[in-house]
Amino acid sequence: MKVNFACSTAQIDKYKENYILINSLISELGHTLVRDWIDVALEYTDSKKSADKCEKLPWKEVFHEVSKAVLACDAVVFEATVPSFSIGYQISLAIERRKPVLILWSEDSQRDLKDSFISGLDSDLITMRKYNKTTLKDIMILFFRENESGGEKIRFNFFIDKKLEKYLDWASYNYKKSKADILRESIQDRITYQDDKYKDYLDVISK
Structure with missing residues (x-):
């Protein structure tokens, strides 16, 4: 499957190990990343720390690339522990285009997505799961297996x-x-x- 992975970069230093793990598991489980951007985001974050002035991101280009990745993929995985407008937009776009969506949030976080605005999304395309590093792989395996055949629903x-x-x-x-x-x-x-x-x-x- 062609898979898009997305997360907020707002606290990327805090959660980067989780993001890198999810990113690598997608490939390890035999799927193709539509847009592999984590390393670039980490480099940009490091450059902001080490420089007085940092070149601004070309946001129009980023928006185009993000949207294109959602449209091109077969399924989307979101790490939504850290809320962001970008994640909300991408989830909405994925649902609109009938893409299966896995929304993950870390057990280490005090924030529970099931008590948040995002939990109000009513779609059979969405799977929401709390994870830790031990359960993450099994959660992703099951999500991909359920959706590789098109994720058809049976009454x-x-x-x-x-x-x-x-x-x-x-x-x-x-x-x-x-x-x-x-x-x-x-x-x-x-x-x-x-x-x-x-x-x-x-x-x-x-x-």
């Missing part, structure tokens, strides 16, 4: 008892999410954090 109906219905009604109201989204997240969390046997199965069939 699935089942019966629940009153206890589950009561919880879903409560959770839907309190978390401002649809019942379907709550069920999807619950299953996805089980896949990501609990079901090692399923991960082993995926490893076998992918060889």
Whole structure:
């Protein structure tokens, strides 16, 4: 898959290890980076520290390159621990063009994206996951596997008892999410954090 990775550069020194890891995992997992820009951003940040005057970025050109990368990719990965207007714009553009979106935020951050403005986005194209360096690879593997075949959605109906219905009604109201989204997240969390046997199965069939 052709993948675009984006993050804020506002605190790039603080989170650069995470950004570099995500960037490298995309390639390690067999995908192609549409725009590999992290090293350039780090060099620019270093140059700002060491010089009294730093050449300004050509923002029109940057905007064009960022937009072109989103349009050219098959899926987008965002590290959104640090909020930015650029990330919000790119997420909106990706959804508009029907691109699968993985939104990541670090467990080390006190900010929880599920309590932020971005959590109000209502799209079946979006996967939001909190990560650490141990869980990151599995989260990305599952996201790519789910979307390599086009990420088609399959309707699935089942019966629940009153206890589950009561919880879903409560959770839907309190978390401002649809019942379907709550069920999807619950299953996805089980896949990501609990079901090692399923991960082993995926490893076998992918060889």
